Amino acid sequence: MRISGCSSLLFLALAASLSGSLSAHPVEEPVRAPMVGLEGPASDACPGIGRVNGLEPRKGDLLRVRAEANEVAEVTDELAVSTLVWLCEADEDWQGIVYPKGEFQELGDCRVSSSLAEPEPYVGPCQFGWVQAKYVELVAG
Template identity: 55%
Template structure:
């Protein structure tokens, strides 16, 4: 093989690096309707009871999970799912949303991951104070 064909072959195999694969989502959406079709989709309401700042909301029930939001002391949240020391919550966001807008205060036919319109995530259960439920 001559020099020119070898250079042409080398140029065909060299190019920009392949794009990175899209990251796999590690988000674990809290389930609603776990208490059955006769009860509300989320069984209780709690208040954030973190006195030393804001409570981090995690994407899944693990201390190392990404933080998706923070909630201030005394913010109200729906209690929907639980795993170990973590509580799966649903909560309103923005100034034009309140707890009633989250669509979890009525029964649903079967359990499923929460799909809006409010925000959701996981917080440490020890940092919650039960209000109703």
């Protein structure tokens, strides 16, 4: 099949338009869920509870929750000072957390306060992600 000069220009313009629109919508990177149950079947799936701390609430500082345990990973949420979170997997200077989100969800709803036979990625009803560990103080665990 041969495309005429005018048709080929139209085809090229359409192809360029489509490729531009595809790249204008970046694909979101998947969130790496923290592993739970790392302490074994004798411990809770997430063995500690922490509180967001070390930020300046008067300045409106919020703790960024990221999709991966690194500074350039996508920000998936932000947490205010004093927010309680479950402490699950640690990765160097990063802490994998699980936390309730929404008006009717509480820390106990996250299903990580009982043991697991084997470690697994978190798949419960609460939110999860990675934060810089220096901004979370241990409350219990």
